[in-house]
Amino acid sequence: MAVVGCSVLVVPAAPANAAPDGLSATEVSFVGVGGVVLHGTVLAPVSTARPRPAVVMLEGAGNRGRRELRLAAEAFARRGIVTLTYDKRTEGYNLLRRDYSVLADDALAGLRLLRSRADVDPARLGMWALSEGAFAAPLAASRSTDVKFLITVGAVGMTPAAQTASCYDERLRHAGVSGSFTHTMRVTAVRMTIGAGLFPEALFDPAPAWARVRQPVLAQWGELDREALPRESSQIIRRALDRGGNSHYTIRFVPEVRHNLYVTANGGFDRLARIPATYGDYEASWIDGLTDALPNASVDPAPPQHAPSPTFTPLAWYESPWLHLAALLLFVVAFAGYPLTAAVRRFRGRRGAPPVRRSARWLAATGLVTTTGFLVYLFFVLATAASAVGPVLIGRPVAWLVLQVLAVATVVATVATALSWRRHRRDLAFPDRLRLGLLAAGGLAFVPWATYWGLLLP
Incomplete structure (x- = not known):
């Protein structure tokens, strides 16, 4: 599918402001689908003696903004990776309306912005996507050869409806809830919100997009991810990549971290704003390794899963x-x-x-x-x-x-x-x-x- 309606907004570059630990932060703007102007921040090492790898970072669900990814972006920039984080569109993305295809094209517009920078190596330019962002990133990768690699964190392999239902189940089980209320939340409430049109993209199937991805893939999940069903999601994504003939993937489960690979003090059920000291080490090494050779298929043993995700049929x-x-x-x-x-x-x-x-x-x-x-x-x-x-x-x-x-x-x-x-x-x-x-x-x-x-x- 051709990318239309996306272009880099030509505006005077904001001055680079010194960021902690020898990083520079540049405020940027670019145009997404339908002329929507998106605002972001490019973090980069101050020293730019040679072009560096770069990633466009896609946030998860909601409009938390670029600050949500700031810690991760800084960790990558300290390891020599130029990062673009940006505020997700509000026009066409809200509680009752969203389109992952549009979000994918927005991400490609950000990719073109990075590609135009002198400190970015176009041959090592990719995407990093968290959670819901990993619905859009494979679509973007399948549409443009400018995407040289794809890294995901907490990617969901089943439909958003099935993932939401299973997330409810995980949280209720953790709270000690059983019986009819679990079924009400896991099945009845989700089915009703779908039928009432209150759950946008509820039945979106990410597998076909993954099957069209030809770039090297690093798919990661926290061992204590309570939101994305790491075992089932990784199996679905792996089968899709194999079906599409892509054997250049690494499926990795990171010990003792939660959905976004951040530190957890409650078995993955909290939302602490702390990253491990080694955050970004593996990703930087994996990207550097792409220069020498494409990775062969590698899959870590998956953590256990309490129950399979449900399927949703039309309402009676x-x-x-x-x-x-x-x-x-x-x-x-x-x-x-x-x-x-x-x-x-x-x-x-x-x-x-x-x-x-x-x-x-x-x-x-x-x-x-x-x-x-x-x-x-x-x-x-x-x-x-x-x-x-x-x-x-x-x-x-x-x-x-x-x-x-x-x-x-x-x-x-x-x-x-x-x-x-x-x-x-x-x-x-x-x-x-x-x-x-x-x-x-x-x-x-x-x-x-x-x-x-x-x-x-x-």
Whole structure:
């Protein structure tokens, strides 16, 4: 596929500012796809007696900016490698929209900027990509022979949806969570976000791009990577490279480091901003070795994996996001509407239906609290990527356990209300029968909904 709409922005170069340890830092700008101007920093050794190897560095998911890669970039620059880090585009890349093909072309625009520098050796110019960046980097490498090598850290071999689901599983298992909540997060919530169009590029398959990569590859994972499933991802990527006829790859697992090869004090589940003292040594040696000969296929033994990543099939009719939205609207009308109409009746001096009132009140209260509490807690856990679930008791987050108890109470109240309504329906006025019937209907619809979301499962 041809690269279009990308070119280096010709602007006066910012003066090089002295960086720590004899490095220079130059602020640069270049144009990505669609004319979007991207801003970055080139770190290089102050001494430029000869052209040096260089890498464009692609950050992981989100828009954390070039500061996210600063420690790694400095480590490479101290070892004689010129680095470009840049702020990812915000136009066309956000929570609900992203395109790895566009990000790949942005990276190639950065590569052209580096290629134009006098201190860069075009024959030793490559890409370094972290996590989500490793979805885009193989696409870029397959599109341009100017990319002479590819280095990845924490590359994901399966779809983003499967990786996200497995990451949730890892974090929940680490927190001591088991049972229905794990399935809700690992499968149900991911499927629903895909179906609702809230998970961009969810089913992107990176393997075809890897199969088109012809350059030497250094693919690395931390031994304590809890996000990219190193064992499964490395196997997928290796098979893709073999399928494409590329035998010049090194698959490496780095001991005692996490997803981004940084130091960890919690088995890979933390985010410490510290790199090992030897960070960059292996990469620099590997790049230097390319001058003499291309590497033969080399694969380290992979760390164990708790469970294979899931696969995601199209949603069944009962999983339609519109159907679930309709159920939630029904719950609001039924559960919240009952006490509101009761308040209006009292304001007008009317009394309710004494034989049914107690169970109906319980149903309205427990149903409303359960559905509202479930939505709040689910969105909270999704927002924290399952890294914060609160206290855990008997294998369940306490908040989830409370919601399950309330869900059972809602079912009991539904049965009591339905039986009471049926028993006394002839004694009730039509408006009372209508609002109690609506309340009971909400309770009946609650049962399959709560079962689907795991609230009524162990």
